[in-house]
Amino acid sequence: MLERKTGISAFPDKLDVYRLTDSIRTVQCNLHQEAHYAYASWVITDDGVVVIDTGEPSISSLINEEIARETDKPVKYVIYTHGHADHSRGTYAFMKHNPRIIAHENLISRFKRHELTAEYINRIMKIQIHFDLQSERMPKYPFIYPTETYTNEYEFRLGGKTFYLFHGKGETDDHTLVWIPEEKAVFCGDLLEASFPNLGNPFKVQRYAEEWAVAMERVLALDPDIAIGGDVVLITKEKILEVLGENIELLRFLQDSVVKAANEGKSLEQITEEIQLPPHLEKSPNLRQIYSRREFAIYNIWKRYCGYFDFSPSSLLPRPKKELSGVVRGLIGNDEAIVRAAKKLMADGQLQLALETLDIILKTDYEYVPARRERMEILKKLFDTDICLMSRNTWLYYLEEDKRFLEQHS
Ligand SMILES: [Zn+2]
Secondary structure (H helix, E strand, C coil): CCCCCCCCCCCCCCCCEEECCCCEEEEEEECCCCCCEEEEEEEEECCEEEEECCCCHHHHHHHHHHHHHHCCCCEEEEECCCCCHHHHHHHHHHHHHCCEEEEECHHHHHHHHHHHCHHHHHHHHHHHCCCCCCCCCCCCCCCCCCCEEECCEEEEEECCEEEEEEEECCCCCCEEEEEECCCCEEECHHHCCCCCCCCCCCCCCCCCHHHHHHHHHHHHHCCCCEEECCCCEECCHHHHHHHHHHHHHHHHHHHHHHHHHHHCCCCHHHHHHHCCCCHHHHCCHHHCCCCCCHHHHHHHHHHHHCCCCCCCHHHCCCCCHHHHHHHHHHHHCCHHHHHHHHHHHHHCCCHHHHHHHHHHHHCCCCCCHHHHHHHHHHHHHHHHHCCCHHHHHHHHHHHHHHHHHHHHCC
16 A cells, blocks of 8 residues: 555645556645545556546646656546546646546536535535635636546557546446556546545435445456555555455445345434444444544435435424424523533533534524533534544534634623
8 A cells, every 4th residue: 555645735846756557657636634635647658648537726737747757748538537626627737638538427417516506515615624615725727528428338548558447336426447457457536445435425415335335346356456546545456355345345234234224114313323333344444434434424325215204203394403492492491501511411421412402502592602612612522532534624613613703702
């Protein structure tokens, strides 16, 4: 496994390029300093260059310079493993070569959806990755759409190398995997990660557990020597077998467990408590929940097959939460006691329950200073102890909001 670097700037002056084989190069691109990054790669052949994922615009012009250092041949193809911005937004840098741009057909509707909901996406990315896509440092370029799409598979040859593209679903519905048999190398996009798969995201659209496992089985059947993924490059057969094997087992376990529980008439709330990972998967260093997490994955599988109803009649047409909070708050009639209860829960390590307890007040009066002060303490503790980037950044976002509010109201 190539060593993963931390602390790399999202706006580097120079790239640290890995030579994976005589013709394959890859570079780690960071958008977030800690955990959010993607690999961009390129394959140099006698007849031209194939770029597989272009990274963000902040690095793709540097990739162009790296390519020019090694060959005077043009970039003839750009392949998107999927339409997430960190894999596809850098394409503009290669347009002077007038490349063919290949992607799965579902990528078109992804780009259109991103354009349609651009403001929503900007807003949630500030929470999810604590990064402002609208910041002045982020170059603004529109998506560059593929020149060609395919449905199941696509193959071309360039400079004596075969590029076999096949479709897979998982982290997105538009993934392309690229197999170069002459190099025994496979490019998996974000379907291969060396951490808990990004099977669920509280802010985003559906992910696909079962199809993801199938795509990984197809990768294993190729018997690759090198596997390049979203956050990892695996360079031994043993490691590929280990990481993919554990990912497949996890995906199938979660898929089967959620579907079985739904068929048994259990509610989402219940199964989120009940479905725990088998200990060997829970402890695996390849499945650390540093980006997504078990709960998000369970919600996501549930969302695919089931609705929001939780088998309680009161959940069918729920009133806004502030109304029940108002009733409970009125019955208690003592806000200080509610804040004290939250403080006690926090001291006992029940941080989520402490947050929900404060909501009895905050759902009806968001500007109640003692509750906001207490919430800030809970969020600090959550932020300090949570290793999952998506939830940790969410705590941070609201922690900063509370801090700003309290500075104004002290
Ligand atoms: Zn992705």
